Amino acid sequence: MTDALLKVDNLVRHFDVSPPWLNRVIERKPKSVVKAVDGVAFEIGRGETFSLVGESGCGKSTVARLVVGLYNPTAGTLEFDGMDISSGTARSRNRGAQRRMQMIFQDPYASLNPRWRVIDIVAEPIRFNKLVDGDAAIKARVGELLEQVGLSAADGEKYPHEFSGGQRQRVSIARALAGSPEFLVCDEPTSALDVSVQAQILNLMKKLQRELGLTYLFISHDLAVVYHVSTKVGVMYLGRLVEWGETEVIFNAPRHPYTRMLLDAIPDLEMSGRSRTPVAGEVPSPIDPPSGCAFHPRCPLATDRCKAEAPKPVSVGAAMVACHAVEEDRLPEWHG
Amino acid sequence: MAEPLLTVRNLRVEFPTRKGSLVAVDDISLDIAPGEVLGVVGESGAGKSMTGAAIIGLIEPPGRVASGEILLDGRRIDNLSYDEMRKIRGKEIGAIFQDPLTSLNPLYRVSKQLVETIMTHMDLTERQARARALELLKEVGIPAAEERLDHYPHQFSGGMRQRVVIALALCAEPRLIIADEPTTALDVSIQAQIITLLKRLCSEHQTAIMLVTHDMGVIAETADRVAVMYAGRIAEIGPVQDVIKRARHPYTEGLMGAIPTIGGRDELLTQIDGSMPRLTAIPDGCAFHPRCPKAHFKCHTVRPDLIGNAQHSASCWLMESGAAGGASDTAGSEGGR
Amino acid sequence: MGPIERTQDNLARFFDGDIWHSFRTSPVTVVATVLAVLMIVAAIIAPLITPQDPFDPAMLDLMDAFTAPVWSQDGVWRFPLGTDDQGRDLYSAILYGSRISIGVGFASVLLSIVIGVTLGLIAGYVGGTTDAVIMRIADVQISFPALLVALLLNGVLRALLPGSSQETLALVVIIFSIGMSIWPQFARTVRGSTMVEKSKEYVQAARVIGLSSRAIMFRHVLPNVMGPVLVIGTINLAIAVLLEATLSFLGVGVPPTEPSLGTLIRIGQDFLFSGEWWIVIFPGIFLALLVLSVNLLGDWLRDALNPKLR
Known part of the structure; x- marks a missing residue:
């Protein structure tokens, strides 16, 4: 196995969503906590693309934000290239680690400051980290970066509103690359884009990965996109990883009933007329998640044990699966 | 019909x-x-909504x-x-x-x-x-x-x-x-x-x-026929199976190639360079020509109307010469609608 | 692109833009702007276009007191709008007085913007207890009329100052009192917009780069919350001018030796019923026109900068 660039262990993040103190006292409402991420562990090797996939509210974006330090974990450890980045203080001790990771956001319309010229947006990490000295040199470097992402150096003079969504996402990528990072966290980078533009951005990201040896943590709800870009995949449900491993294994021989359900729900472009298991129910509220295995109310294989006891991840072949049915070997065949 | x-x-x-x-x-x-069920598919700005x-x-x-x-x-x-x-x-x-x-x-x-x-x-x-x-x-x-x-x-x-x-x-x-x-x-x-x-x-x-x-997958699952729109016009219209599997308009073809699928794992997706023109700057001729790999002289100046038969037609000059994607398997063109 | 081309570029953009168009097609706004600009310019260049320095006692002659405007029987061309009880030329006094009114207005709005925007930014960005403390203070203050707060501050400050400096610092005191009485509006608005901007991804991107909170607040968030500040600033300019006039009218504003519009009105009201109506009417009209045109400008700005109404 390649050596791990990012190690995540038992990562937990809770959000306090209680009503204000006064309301709690007067209306006698209890404190309530959302367990957005509830014990997630994975490793990303150098040069890999690890994708987290799941439906809205599963905590995948929270994991991304924990990794880059936009949130601090409630518990658990984050380790980047051997450096501890689990807390704000640990991060400030290991400043080098922060520069080596950057993030690409979902909404190309909100992720660029509308009052700034593109050149200043892209130059900001360069100026902040003092990577290049002098205005002329910075300008030259920004031009280089813009060309690397398929824009022209002259585009630096423009404001974000002069670009289309896809071009803005390119600017966003140029900014992320400006700090010469090794690791990019991509939070749904193409889900606000049209398919033809999505293809451009995905191709660009692959090209950059090859050229610069980047490692990606890729967040998406789109299984087809995830299949296309990743070397490894983790499927999340209500704050936990339910199944993770090599992409081919997860997609060709999914074991967790939730993974199977997700794969079954993808519209069939080939129109092969394959039968699909109807998908039942919706994601429950993360404020009050079901007992035991959080998936049991929607699971066709749920037993009393699933209702009572949360499954521990077990290693099956090249994947890890957290499911009692897998453990007890009562899983039906996958139609594949 | x-x-x-x-x-x-x-x-x-x-x-x-x-x-x-x-x-x-x-x-x-x-x-x-x-x-x-008629699907109307297109990217943002196509005029579908x-x-x-x-x-x-x-x-x-x-x-x-x-x-x-x-x-x-x-x-x-x-x-x-x-x-x-x-x-x-x-x-x-x-x-x-x-x-x-x-x-x-x-x-x-x-x-x-x-x-x-x-x-x-x-x-x-x-x-x-x-x-x-x-x-x-x-x-x-x-x-x-x-x-x-x-x-x-x-x-x-x-x-x-x-x-x-x-x-x-x-x-x-x-x-x-x-x-x-x-x-x-x-x-x-x-x-x-x-x-x-x-x-x-x-x-x-x-x-x-x-x-x-905008989701071809949803169309494939649901629609009987589909109209693919580009820059305010219909680029291609026909039965879903035909349009998806035998796309005639280069835009439809590109669009299908741009969709990542599970199973077919190519290193890179087919990509259509550029983006949908803004309404303020719709190109002359065929609106798709600046992005079209097959554009020739006529496409720059003259706007094509839907060409094909009553079932499946595309607004592309390639349809005239029969050189478009799947035009060959349509017997006898009945001319424009 | 050099700085000159950039400026040209920006100007071209502006004149091609929606805001300029909306301005051009609103005759009321154009008239109000022309009027406000004329008044402000006249106030600035007052010494050049007035026959008399009404603040210089040496130039005043009590013999000229109560001269009527030029078009009445006793009017003389030397005093087109007549004179007051001290023999001040009203035309000169109004322009000199509006200098003080407008100057105090601008200065106090600027002060309240600096205080309000800074506190609003901090409250909105930092949140938590800091936010609660700042906003509760603002809430308490906003529940009193601005005039009352200004009066109170004015009184307290004057009492604190030694007698000798009271006259010289009168302007500073009044600017401070007015500025401190209107900042909560700016703080509230900026706090709201800051909370919206804070959640946007460009702020998160800046955090991932590693920028300090201060840099993010002032370099990233601030330019994006200034739109509404401009609107409230304009409307508050009118309010500040009125507040100053009111304070001066009540006799706690600028000293009577250097009368502002409010002082002139106060002086004039003593003579309103004895026949010398012009002493109160002309400063009154000037003040009303000034406040009205600035308000109209503010109203238009609010609509023009609000994309929902466009």
Whole structure:
């Protein structure tokens, strides 16, 4: 196995969503906590693309934000290239680690400051980290970066509103690359884009990965996109990883009933007329998640044990699966 | 094809601005038969939602239908007064929009909104209307409908809310439903449920659906025929199977190649360079020519109309020479429509 | 692109833009702007276009007191709008007085913007207890009329100052009192917009780069929350001018040796019923026109900068 660039262990993040103190006292409402991420562990090797996939509210974006330090974990450890980045203080001790990771956001319309010229947006990490000295040199470097992402150096003079969504996402990528990072966290980078533009951005990201040896943590709800870009995949449900491993294994021989359900729900472009298991129910509220295995109310294989006891991840072949049915070997065949 | 329920002829929607008119929908013609699902697919700015809005008479001013005809059952509806159109909307044409939250009034119970709509369009007492509302909620698959009937919209989850919106659109048993991105705001598992529901309604009630979406996958699952739109025009229209598997317009071809699929794992996706032109800068000739790998001289200057037969046609000059994607397997071109 | 081309570029953009168009097609706004600009310019260049320095006692002659405007029987061309009880030329006094009124207005709005925007930014960005403390203070203050707060501050400050410096610092005191009485509005608005901007991804991107909170607040968030500040600033300019006039009218504003518009009105009201109506009417009209045109400008700005109304 390649050596791990990012190690995540038992990562937990809770959000306090209680009503204000006064309301709690007067209306006698209890404190309530959302367990957005509830014990997630994975490793990303150098040069890999690890994708987290799941439906809205599963905590995948929270994991991304924990990794880059936009949130601090409630518990658990984050380790980047051997450096501890689990807390704000640990991060400030290991400043080098922060520069080596950057993030690409979902909404190309909100992720660029509308009052700034593109050149200043892209130059900001360069100026902040003092990577290049002098205005002329910075300008030259920004031009280089813009060309690397398929824009022209002259585009630096423009404001974000002069670009289309896809071009803005390119600017966003140029900014992320400006700090010469090794690791990019991509939070749904193409889900606000049209398919033809999505293809451009995905191709660009692959090209950059090859050229610069980047490692990606890729967040998406789109299984087809995830299949296309990743070397490894983790499927999340209500704050936990339910199944993770090599992409081919997860997609060709999914074991967790939730993974199977997700794969079954993808519209069939080939129109092969394959039968699909109807998908039942919706994601429950993360404020009050079901007992035991959080998936049991929607699971066709749920037993009393699933209702009572949360499954521990077990290693099956090249994947890890957290499911009692897998453990007890009562899983039906996958139609594949 | 059976007598069409909806006919759109040479529809043109314009937005007058200080700097001249922007053409959002440019010379579109299409038919929908009873019980048919016509998918209208395209990327943002293609004019697909505007086409839907024109049919239900809900174009935001200053936008307007500049020319063309819209006929429902042979009767023109594009020149009706606001009040006449309001009667048709809901009764004969239902609408489902992308965001279920904005389609429902957050201040009223679901029962009230349903009963009101039913009583506006049908001659029923309040009691009968309530019974029908309950029936509708059951029909769209809301569990414990008796109980949920008197809930407020915020008490429903996203998927359930979209079901309520569908129930609302079904109130007066319309013969046509315009569904604008009905599954876009929903998670994949919920999306599949809503698609199944729409398909069932369509076959059980012979309701025609115009399904406007950017998602080819949804179209493939749901539609009988599909119109691919680009820069306000129809690039290609035909049976779903044909369009997806034997695309004739280079744009459709590129679009299909750009969609990542599970199984076919190429290193890179087919990509169409550039992006959809803004309405302020639609190129001369074929609007797609700056992005088209097969563009030749004529494409730069002359705008192609739909060429092909009554079933499957594309607005591309390659169709003339028979060089387009799948043109070879269509026997005998009957010329432009 | 050099700085000159950039400026040209920006100007071209502006004149091509929606805001300029909306301005051009609103005749009321054009008239109000022309009027406000004329008044402000006249106030600035007052010494050049007036025959007399009304603040210089040496130039005043009591013999000229109560001269009527030029078009009445006793009017003389030397005093087009007549004179007051001290023999001040009213035309000169109004322009000199509006200098003080407008100057105090601008200065106090600027002060309140600096205080309000900074506190609003901090409250909105930092949140938590800091936010609660700042906003509760603002809430308490906003529940009193601005005039009352200004009066109170004015009184307290004057009492604190030694007698000798009271006259010289009178302007500073009044600017401070007015500025401190209107900042909560700016703080509230900026706090709201800051909370919206804070959640946007460009702010998160700046955090991932590693920028300090201060840099993010002032370099990223601030430029994006200034739109509404401009609107409130304009409307508050009118309010500040009125507040100053009111304070001066009540006799706690600027000293009577250097009368502002409010002082002139106060002086004039003593003579309103004895026949010398012009002493109160002309400063009154000037003040009303000034406040009205600035308000109209503010109203238009609010609409023009609000994309929902466009």
